[in-house]
Amino acid sequence: xxxxxxxxxxxxxxxxxxxxxxxxxxxxxxxxxxxxxxxxxxxxxxxxxxxxxxxxxxxxxxxxxxxxxxxxxxxxxxxxxxxxxxxxxxxxxxxxxxxxxxxxxxxxxxxxxxxxxxxxxxxxxxxxxxxxxxxxxxxxxxxxxxxxxxxxxxxxxxxxxxxxxxxxxxxxxxxxxxxxxxxxxxxxxxxxxxxxxxxxxxxxxxxxxxxxxxxxxxxxxxxxxxxxxxxxxxxxxxxxxxxxxxxxxxxxxxxxxxxxxxxxxxxxxxxxxxxxxxxxxxxxxxxxxxxxxxxxxxxxxxxxxxxxxxxxxxxxxxxxxxxxxxxxxxxxxxxxxxxxxxxxxxxxxxxxxxxxxxxxxxxxxxxxxxxxxxxxxxxxxxxxxxxxxxxxxxxxxxxxxxxxxxxxx
Numbered sequence: 001x002x003x004x005x006x007x008x009x010x011x012x013x014x015x016x017x018x019x020x021x022x023x024x025x026x027x028x029x030x031x032x033x034x035x036x037x038x039x040x041x042x043x044x045x046x047x048x049x050x051x052x053x054x055x056x057x058x059x060x061x062x063x064x065x066x067x068x069x070x071x072x073x074x075x076x077x078x079x080x081x082x083x084x085x086x087x088x089x090x091x092x093x094x095x096x097x098x099x100x101x102x103x104x105x106x107x108x109x110x111x112x113x114x115x116x117x118x119x120x121x122x123x124x125x126x127x128x129x130x131x132x133x134x135x136x137x138x139x140x141x142x143x144x145x146x147x148x149x150x151x152x153x154x155x156x157x158x159x160x161x162x163x164x165x166x167x168x169x170x171x172x173x174x175x176x177x178x179x180x181x182x183x184x185x186x187x188x189x190x191x192x193x194x195x196x197x198x199x200x201x202x203x204x205x206x207x208x209x210x211x212x213x214x215x216x217x218x219x220x221x222x223x224x225x226x227x228x229x230x231x232x233x234x235x236x237x238x239x240x241x242x243x244x245x246x247x248x249x250x251x252x253x254x255x256x257x258x259x260x261x262x263x264x265x266x267x268x269x270x271x272x273x274x275x276x277x278x279x280x281x282x283x284x285x286x287x288x289x290x291x292x293x294x295x296x297x298x299x300x301x302x303x304x305x306x307x308x309x310x311x312x313x314x315x316x317x318x319x320x321x322x323x324x325x326x327x328x329x330x331x332x333x334x335x336x337x338x339x340x341x342x343x344x345x346x347x348x349x350x351x352x353x354x355x356x357x358x359x360x361x362x363x364x365x366x367x368x369x370x371x372x373x374x375x376x377x378x379x380x381x382x383x384x385x386x387x388x389x390x391x392x393x394x395x396x397x398x399x400x401x402x403x404x405x406x407x408x409x
Contacts, residue, residue: 004039004073005032005035005036005039005041005072005073006072006073008029008032008033008036011032011072012028012029012032013275013276014068014071014072014275014276015028015065015068015069015072017068017269017275017276017279018061018065018223018224018266018269018270019065019221019222019223020197020222020223020224021197021200021220021221021222022219022220022221022222023204023207023219023220023221023222024219027217027219028192028219028221031191031192031219035074035191041073041074041075042069042074042075042191042192043074043075043077043188043189043190043191043192044066044069044074044075044076044077044190044191044192044193044194045066045076045077045078045079045184045185045188045190045192045193045194046062046063046065046066046076046077046078046079046193046194046195047079047081047084047130047181047184047193047195048078048079048080048081048112049081049084049085050080050081050082050085050105050108050109050111050112051085051100051108052108054111054115054237054244054246055112055115055116055244055245055246056235056237056242056243056244056245057226057235057242057243057244057245057271057304058225058226058228058234058235058236058242060119060245060271061196061223061224061225061226061270061271062194062195062196062223063116063119063120064119064270064271064273065194065221065223066078066119066120066194067119067120067121067273068273069192070120070121070124070125071273074192075126076120076121076124076125076126077125077126077127077128077188077190078113078116078120078125078126078127078128079127079128079129079130079184079188080109080112080113080127080128080129080130081130081181081184082102082105082106082109082129082130082131083129083130083131083134083135083180084130084134084177084180084181084184085100085105085108086100086101086102086105087173087174087176087177087180109129113127115245115246118245118307118308119307128188130180130181130184132187133183133184133187134180134183134184137183142176142180145179145180145182145183145209146176146179148179148208148209148212148213149179149205149208149209149212151175154175154178154205156201157178157201158201160174160175177202178201178202178205178206179205179209181202181206182202182205182206182208182209182210183209184206185206185207185209185210185218186209186210186213186215189215190210190218191216191218191219192218192219192221193206193207193218193219193220193221194221194222194223195220195221195222195223196222196223196224196225197222197223197224197225198225199222200220200222203220203222204220206218206220207220223270224270226266226267226270226271227263227266228241228242229241229242229243229255229258229259231259231260231262231263243255243256243304245308246308249305249309249313249314249316249317250316250317250320250321252301252304252305252308252309252317253301253302253305253314253317253318253320253321254321256297256300256301256304256305257294257297257298257301257321259297261293261297264293264296264297264300265279265283267300267304268282268300271304272300272303272304272307274303282296282299298318298321298322301317301318301321302314302315302317302318305317305318324400324401324403334395334403334404334405335403335404335405336404336405336406336407337354337404337405337406337407338406338407338408338409339388339406339407339408339409340388340408340409341388341389341390341391341408341409342388342389343388343389344385344386344387344388344389345385345386345388346383346384346385346386347363347367347372347379347382347384347385347386348360348363348364348367348382349363350386350396351363351366351372351396351398354396354404354406356396356398356399356402356404357398363382363398364382366398366399367379367380367381367382367384368380368382371398371399371400372396372397372398373395373396373397374386374394374395374396374397375394375395376395376397388408390408391408391409392407392408393405393406393407393408394406
């Protein structure tokens with residue numbers, strides 16, 4: 001049994017990749033050493049309140065870290081906070097978050113699991129719901145739990161403190177949230193809990209409550225927020241700078257290719273399973289001029305798409321991007337637009353009619369910039385007319401991305 005785990009130092013290097021904080025790191029090392037000696041995996045959990053049905057790449061950062069513990073032979077516990085979601089965690093909010101109905105929670109939880117298994121090994125993942133124990137607590141149990149923590153400590157939490165200072169209301173049930181979720185850690189007897197940096201306060205409370213219940217306190221493991229496609233702000237659907245993990249492969253790939261070059265190393269750390277040694281090697285190859293930054297980014301994009309959509313989808317998305325954006329050729333499946341046989345039309349008018357540009361002046365500007373091609377031949381005459389008197393077809397490109405196969409019939 002002792003040989004089932006990799007050497008502790010090797011585990012530490014892999015597990016710490018991309019981490020924001022490990023509190024305390026010495027305890028994690030000790031737990032890994034004890035685990036190896038006893039041949040017993042650590043119990044590592046991630047708690048998620050299913051407050052929305054869809055997951056984007058930013059959500060997967062902590063999930064992937066849970067997978068890394070799973071890769072190292074430890075027990076991955078995915079805790080669905082079906083009970084706590086009905087309370088509402090105010091993390092990062094300036095006001096009380098509205099609780100969800102049981103029906104909303106159930107629908108979201110099912111969708112979450114389907115997406116989570118794109119990262120975690122379903123057969124090796126322990127899935128739990130915190131309603132298993134929180135839904136059965138008596139009033140006495142809740143009062144006893146509250147007796148283990150001080151109000152002054154709770155009000156040290158940044159969002160609570162700022163709301164007090166600004167005379168904004170704090171509901172009593174919000175103060176209960178970190179304590180009830182701490183009871184999750186007690187019931188799971190967890191060795192490590194994962195979370196985003198914004199959840200640090202809650203997870204530290206969980207560690208203290210475990211100690212109050214005479215359990216060995218868990219290690220707190222936080223992951224940074226993933227910066228969105230704009231290279232500046234947190235990845236978010238509301239900001240439109242996100243990559244959805246169920247989006248079409250070509251769309252996912254294109255979005256990944258839009259990130260600034262310097263940001264891709266953070267993505268390699270946070271959304272792939274590459275080891276720190278492999279990432280350092282890629283970075284060195286780019287710095288030495290052996291690998292073009294775009295090629296490094298294409299590798300990243302293909303890995304991400306393959307991870308969620310399958311290897312074949314990743315390969316096809318990469319080939320399509322190569323054709324369209326690097327070789328300026330048409331995608332394999334360019335959209336088709338049909339036109340009736342009739343008199344000739346000016347190319348500028350046709351570009352507007354096919355909605356490839358917004359106006360004739362924009363069409364003229366694009367032609368002058370050598371941005372329009374017919375059957376991969378550049379058009380330079382803004383007065384060019386297209387013969388539509390006979391049935392046939394041609395490929396029309398406007399700008400870098402827009403292709404239409406025009407069929408005249």
